[in-house]
Amino acid sequence: MSAAAELTVRVARKQAEAQDICSFELVRVDGHPLPAFSAGSHIDVHLPNGVTRQYSLCNDPRESHRYLIGVLRDPASRGGSQAMHDTVAEGTELRISAPKNHFPLEKGATRSVLLAGGIGVTPILCMAERLALAGEQFEMHYCTRSRERTAFAERIRASAFAEQVQFHFDDGDAVQKLQLEQVVGTVQPGVHLYVCGPKGFMDAVLGAARAAGWPESQLHYEFFSAEIAKSDADGAFEVKLASSGRVIPVAKEQTVVQALAAAGIEVATSCEQGVCGTCLTxxxxxxxxxxxLYLTPEEQAANDQFTPCCSRSRTPMLVLDL
Known part of the structure; x- marks a missing residue:
C-alpha cells in the first residue's frame, strides 16, 4: 500500500476486555471521518517495530469517527500482538490501511450460523450486530477456553440479540461445550456458515460442515494465523519472471518472496503466513x-495464483506474472 493511501490514527482508548485481550479504539489524527467499512472487514496496522499485522474491525460499521480492534496477546507472537500489548498505549500514533473485506456477509441468505473461537469473535461480533440491525435470522456460537478469556461478553449480553448467542467454555460442563454436529446439522439451501478463530477450531468446524454435506459456496471463513507445513520434501526450484524472462533460484530454506527480494524484486507482503492475500501473484x-490459508480449495486447484510468502512449487519452475 502506498504511503499516500495510508491513514494516520491515534489510540484514543486502550482497554482490557478479557484475560490477555485488549481493545484499541483508533481515531484519525486529522479529525476527519474514517473510510466506511462493512461487517467482516479488517485493517493493516503498521506497528512501531516495523511489522504489519491485520486486525478485524469490531465496532458498528455505521460509525465513522473510530475503528475498534481487539488483540490477543499470543505467547507465540512473531512481533505483532506483543508489540500491540507492550508498546502501543493511549496516545500512540499508528499508520493503518483503509478497510479491506475478504470475509463479507452473503447477501440474500435466509439464515446465518456464526461461530467464533477466541479472538475470532471480532469479525463475528460485527456480523451479528449488522444482521440484528437488518432484522436477519441468525444464531451465534462463541467458544472460549474460559469465562475469563471471553472478550466483549458484557457487550453481547447487553445487546438486542443476546438470546441468539450461545457461549461455550472449554472448562465448562458438557452442556456448555459446543456440540458441533448439532450446530452444523443438516445443510439447507440459503443458510450460510461463518467461522473465525484458531486454526484447530476452524478445521474442526469446517471439517464437520463438509462431512455434513455443506457446499463450499455456503461456507465462509477467515484465518488470522497459519501453521505453515514444512516438509523435508520441500526442495529448491526456480521462478521465471514473465516480463523479462529472468530466472531466479529459490533455495530450500528461502521463500519465494525472500528469493525475489535478494534479486532486487520487491513483492508487497503483510502477514507473511499466507493468510491475508497481500502478496497474491x-x-x-x-x-x-x-x-x-487464503485461497479456497477450488482456487488452489486452479493453480493460476499462489502466495509467494509461504507457498512453493511442485514443478522445477514456476512462471510468474511479474
Missing part, C-alpha cells in the same frame, strides 16, 4: 505447492 506456468 498470478502463476502462468508450473504447479504451485499451496501452503496458504
Amino acid at each position: 498470478r502463476v502462468l506456468a508450473g504447479e504451485p505447492d499451496h501452503k496458504d
